[in-house]
Amino acid sequence: MGYLDAQEGDAERTAFRRAEKRYKFYKHSSTSARSIKHRESVPPTDLSDVIDFRKIRHLGFSTESGIKMDDKNFQWPVFTMEQHPGFYFIPEALGIEEQMHWIKESLTTFPQPPNRTNHTAVYGPIFDLWNRAQKGESTVLPMKKKETHKHCPIPRTPFLDHLSPISTEIDCANGLSDLSETTSDNTPDNESNKNSADGKSYIDANGAISGEQQHSTSIPLSVLLRKLRWATLGLQFDWSKRAYDLSLPYNKMPQKLCDLASKLAEPAMPDSEFHAEAAIVNYFGQDDMLGGHLDDMEKDWSKPIVSISFGCKAIFLLGGPTREHKPTAMFLRSGDVVLMAGPARGCFHGVPRIFVDPKQADLPDFSTCDPSCKTFIDYINRSRINLNIRQVF
Numbered sequence: 001m002g003y004l005d006a007q008e009g010d011a012e013r014t015a016f017r018r019a020e021k022r023y024k025f026y027k028h029s030s031t032s033a034r035s036i037k038h039r040e041s042v043p044p045t046d047l048s049d050v051i052d053f054r055k056i057r058h059l060g061f062s063t064e065s066g067i068k069m070d071d072k073n074f075q076w077p078v079f080t081m082e083q084h085p086g087f088y089f090i091p092e093a094l095g096i097e098e099q100m101h102w103i104k105e106s107l108t109t110f111p112q113p114p115n116r117t118n119h120t121a122v123y124g125p126i127f128d129l130w131n132r133a134q135k136g137e138s139t140v141l142p143m144k145k146k147e148t149h150k151h152c153p154i155p156r157t158p159f160l161d162h163l164s165p166i167s168t169e170i171d172c173a174n175g176l177s178d179l180s181e182t183t184s185d186n187t188p189d190n191e192s193n194k195n196s197a198d199g200k201s202y203i204d205a206n207g208a209i210s211g212e213q214q215h216s217t218s219i220p221l222s223v224l225l226r227k228l229r230w231a232t233l234g235l236q237f238d239w240s241k242r243a244y245d246l247s248l249p250y251n252k253m254p255q256k257l258c259d260l261a262s263k264l265a266e267p268a269m270p271d272s273e274f275h276a277e278a279a280i281v282n283y284f285g286q287d288d289m290l291g292g293h294l295d296d297m298e299k300d301w302s303k304p305i306v307s308i309s310f311g312c313k314a315i316f317l318l319g320g321p322t323r324e325h326k327p328t329a330m331f332l333r334s335g336d337v338v339l340m341a342g343p344a345r346g347c348f349h350g351v352p353r354i355f356v357d358p359k360q361a362d363l364p365d366f367s368t369c370d371p372s373c374k375t376f377i378d379y380i381n382r383s384r385i386n387l388n389i390r391q392v393f
């Protein structure tokens with residue numbers, strides 16, 4: 001049985017996995033015989049039953065049953081779905097300037113130590129990643145682990161235990177799993193996959209370290225920026241124990257983000273105030289996905305998760321309490337907000353697809369932003385960022 005067969009078997013196992021497989025991105029770039037054969041067998045993704053709340057908002061009505069819009073009680077029109085109690089969708093909650101503010105923060109301030117990122121466990125704290133990457137700096141970083149490893153031996157991802165078996169390899173440099181075909185199609189990029197002529201070491205597309213010196217390594221910071229997959233704000237999380245580790249140093253959540261989150265959370269908790277204590281920043285490129293998972297680490301599920309999307313359009317799957325429940329697929333675009341509270345807190349969800357193709361990305365017109373935003377626009381035009389904000393206690 002070949003690799004793809006093995007994937008297929010796993011992918012078909014539950015309703016959630018079937019939906020992930022249906023919506024995932026298939027790379028078409030390789031010219032290998034296997035890829036061409038596979039490409040021919042993959043029909044274009046049928047997006048006809050992906051719910052588009054933005055479209056419904058602009059049309060003013062929905063043909064889907066069970067979708068309700070409340071446009072009286074809050075600052076924004078808020079959608080609910082009868083089959084998903086505790087779930088709220090607020091399309092276009094953030095304007096363009098505000099989106100750009102949080103995109104900048106997500107790339108400059110939020111990955112700063114003591115906040116941890118997917119790079120911390122391997123390279124230790126990295127200061128000023130964004131600015132130094134823009135300047136083309138490389139850095140000699142002491143490796144925390146001396147051994148060369150193609151696949152990460154330690155939990156590197158918040159989502160390790162819900163990675164889809166469709167993705168049989170965990171990319172060390174990816175906090176997220178890659179649902180796309182990664183056999184012969186996994187063309188490493190030129191910059192990061194070279195053995196160094198100068199005797200230095202580089203990380204390749206799989207996070208492996210090559211070169212002569214295994215104990216320290218020179219890495220272009222642009223590579224680490226491109227491989228940034230998550231950062232944690234506020235209370236820090238120990239992903240191996242799946243628990244907040246209160247002994248880890250942390251900065252309080254930025255007040256402006258707390259204020260925004262408590263305003264956005266109102267539809268899910270109209271009678272009390274949401275106190276943001278922690279957040280995960282997820283960074284997605286075209287091949288990245290977030291496998292179906294539950295967020296069950298916080299104590300009180302009546303407090304919503306406030307989830308804000310920036311950049312390229314994505315498909316969000318919202319399932320039920322097990323993976324056997326068929327998930328509802330919906331588009332998430334830049335500026336959209338999702339709240340998951342009560343029963344929805346106990347529902348599997350994930351992001352199987354990011355649309356980075358400019359024709360499909362549905363990006364807002366960031367060109368109206370200040371010229372100093374250019375580098376951020378270049379990044380976000382090919383990426384997606386999600387701010388996932390939680391009240392822990």
Ligand SMILES: O=C(O)CCC(=O)C(=O)O
Pocket residue numbers: 280282290295307309316332349350351386388
């Ligand atoms: O990226 C998203 O929209 C969802 C992220 C998420 O579910 C999480 O961080 O737990």
Ligand SMILES: [Fe+2]
Pocket residue numbers: 293294295349
């Ligand atoms: Fe989640």
